[in-house]
Amino acid sequence: MWMSLSKYISIFLLLTLSGLFIINILVWKLDLCSLDLRRIHSEDPPPLDRERSFCSHLGKEPSPEEALEERYLLESIAWPETQPWLTSSPLTQTSDPAHSLFAILPAGGRREWHVGDQLEALVLMKDFQGRPKSHGGDFLLARLHSPELEAGVAGHVLDHRNGTYSAIFPLLWEGSVWVDVTLVHPSEAVPVLRRLREEHPDRVLYKSLFRSGILSETTMCNLRLPTNQQPLCNYTDPNTGEPWYCYKPKQLLSCDTRINHFRAGYQKDLITDKEALLFQSGVNLKARIHAMANDSVTVLPKKKEVESSSAKAAPIRTTASGYYFQGSWRGLGGVVIRQFKDTTAITQCLKDKMVYMYGDSTVRQYYEFLTSFLPELREFNLQSPVSTGPFMAVDIPHNILLKYRSHGPPISWTPISISQLRYVANELDGLAGGSKTVVVISIWAHFSTFPVQVYIRRLRHIRRAVVRLLDRAPETVVLVRSANLRAQSLQESLNFSDWFSVQLDEVLKAMFRGLNIFFVDAWEMTLAHHLPHDIHPHPPIIKNMINTILSHICPVKN
Template sequence: MSLNVWKYILIILTLFGLIFLLPNITTEETWKYHIVSAIFKVQNRLQATNLSGTLQTFRNNHTFCSHLGKPLSHKEELEERKLLNSITWPQVPSGSEPLNLSQTSDPAHSLFTIVLSKKDQRWYVGDQLEVLVHLHDFQGRPKRYGGDFLLARLHSPKYKAGVAGQVLDHKNGLYSARFPLLWEGSAQVEVMMVHSSEAVAVLRRLREKLPHRVFFVSLFRRGLISETTACDTCLPQDQGPLCNYTDLRSGEPWYCYKPKKLDCDTRLDHARAGYLKNITTNSESLLFQSGVNIKVPIHANTTNTITVLQSRKENGGKKTDPVKLATSGYYYQDSWRPLGDVAMRKFDTPAAISQCLADKVVYMYGDSTVRQWYEYLVTVLPEMKEFNLHTPKKAGPLMAVDDNHNIVLNYRCHGPPIMYTTIMANELRYIANELDGLTGGPNTVVAISIWAHFSPFPGEVYIRRLRHIRTAVVRLLERAPGTVVVVRTGNPRALDRDVSLNHSDWFTLQLDIMLRAMFKGLNVMLLDAWQMCVAHHKPHDVHPPKVIVKNMVNMLLSYACRERTRKTA
């Protein structure tokens, strides 16, 4: 045969090979299309059911989630029950479910009144201010039950001052907001309805009945063959065989459906594929309207302003203890003033920060809200050089070094569920395991923030993760008592309808309550990001603005570089 004939045969064989391989080659856009399409088929099957009652709850669905990990000990069961009880929220009374929007809480028709001082109708530094909030519906009728989610703050634009208020639900449509008076001069009350009680009832139902409304996927690849399958903490076992990626050390469960043509060990990455859509009825959607009933201010009946005088010098009246009001601090001149045991120091210059962090290694673990601290320090320290590790900027790992001051900064995101970018599977780490790998000591600073990606999940999932982290923190402090550990709480964010259904501040507040309880009594600092954001005049954002981040980092540094009393023999 001539050379030309062989050339034609080779071309034909090559074409046949490409035709055979093309169905097995999946580009990034193609696999996303196919996997999301498959997920939406499951979504449509779920939506065909009665969303309000037929889906089993996550906690009691033992058949569906029988592989969720190690069984709890009796002590762990009691702790979990106590934590879940601590986030119990007043419910809409049975039989009082509104038929339409007009019967739900309306901030425009609601109002608040400043409760006058009993003695001389004056307020002094050290006193407590109380505000009474009256909730009404869209027809102006008073509400007769509680459960609305309110936020309150006392602030002064003149002094750039602010403090978060403590809201008490009287469960009859009335609420009290209480504030410690901490600065002299003018102060204004601000009350905001984040969600109506009826909207909270929808959020509760979504958390209990639709715990898997976020879709995760992994890409599997070997050579030119690629497949993508759904992943989660818990998957229906009747849809196909599973790949078990449960962490061997912590027992944190994670599963993916096994690819049809590839093995489980060919998993390449982890990503979020989207959210379950159309999870509320038309009438329920009206409860989540920006500018109408999501984060809308409630106006004062008469005035929202008071004047605070100098603190009383006589012993006639008792001063309010801000700690009893669970107030962790306040702003004055845009500077956070903590009311706890840690004295706030100002680190306004790179030299002051460098002096504090000299000879220290700082490990930051968690979500993007602690990555902000890493980015802030890298930006403000001119001698900090960031290594190019060729990793995603959002997920890391990230590392920066200041050779002159012997400072090392590290950031790594927490393990799944993590939602904000595609991450290589071999870079997924659990915080507990990372902590177990640290030597620790007085020159080691650990900052942890883990909350934002757990909002759509039931409380049990978050409790399990915090328990593993707490146990690892205890081990770290036992082998290296001088290690500095800071745990950042969650914070409110900007909300619209879609964000509310998966990442509402109501979810965050519940996580916040459990996190504080889990780490109570440990030798760690709980950095109160919630109050630091509620008290500030800047709009809520999942990623707080630089002025708040600076105050958070100053708190971190104040704790890391505090003067520690030496124990005498």
């Protein structure tokens, strides 16, 4: 009898343990965002492993078509895989721009270049001991320029995955041209950035103030928060499904007493002292690579065409969207970029127009430029904070309305009222649209610290709203501003590296391609210009962006 009883006890314990195991698995899945997920540094999670992606199960589940698009986008920006820089590895084995070199290759075996040709430079990466690198993955930028002509164009960098790279440039003007090649990050730094993005997407600290009467309390907020610390307030947007959470105040304050949203700082000490050596300004962070011999060539006039039925000139084929010449941006294909040199020309273009600007501070620059440049624009005092808005200005004699509003969280600014936290997609749905309506969108700078899936989800909601707007009002002019290069220091790189931005830039362009909208290619406009990179591009670059926008609003008539 004891043997039988022992048998039943064993079965009971087994069932109990199995039940607990299953419950733990369910709790793990439901509370995934409370975990500090870690992964092996040499492996990336599969693009559609939605259980491991950053809170990807929050909000609406993507449709099969959206899931396929997400896979395509993630694969299109996949960076060459490199072995992680081991703790035992010395810095001397990493990419060193001071030892690396580039050489301009002959054009078809001859050292003669004409307008319409391509110029190619071969880059050979070496380590600090002067030994050639055997793998790719370095983040390089390339620019071709002529200082005396105030001309410049962005180059296309091709990674051969063996330590060599090709920088390819279209030749678009005559005269002497110089090649610049810059190492933004060595390949060994990329896994560090990737790890930060996947393991510490909450490294920008967000908070909100809750207040009712004499009671007030500030709590942490983010796209995800550990649920095992205290109850959460759920501020997921009901229309877009965009998630946002704050810890519920411990005092007798309800979730409805939330007053504002603001950035409270950054997490620190997320990398080791040795890893910090990979982010040394002027050493291996945005450092120039020098030429093996000459770094310039002379571009001759375009070859004369041979007019015959059998020989026709091939068009210039380039990946560049435009270039600078005599300080002015010229587009390659599409709308001719006009030069709006005075207030009268800009005012006449904007006459009877309503211009709505949505996004971050890089589009706020356009509002600030126009309101400071056009004397008849009068700003309404909306009692808005200087950096956050919203802002509105009107020119009554010419019937011009100009409005700016920031995008919804995550946005890293000084305190902004909850009443002014609006998602771009919802704002677009509130527009009637039409031939007198202009929309300018810029949303990228505040998504650098999050996995790309978060950005894809946000852009998908905005794209749907743009499609709805153009369906009901096809004559609406919609312009989308891309990401731009910025200054890089150690701390700046860990949160807002150009490596993060270039991937967001490519995703944005891919997701809006094919729609009846226009791009302001801020990436190339900052790369091709001689002025230093800055999160807020310098006035001459902004002026060229304004010219680009106005040229699409008021195109040259045939």
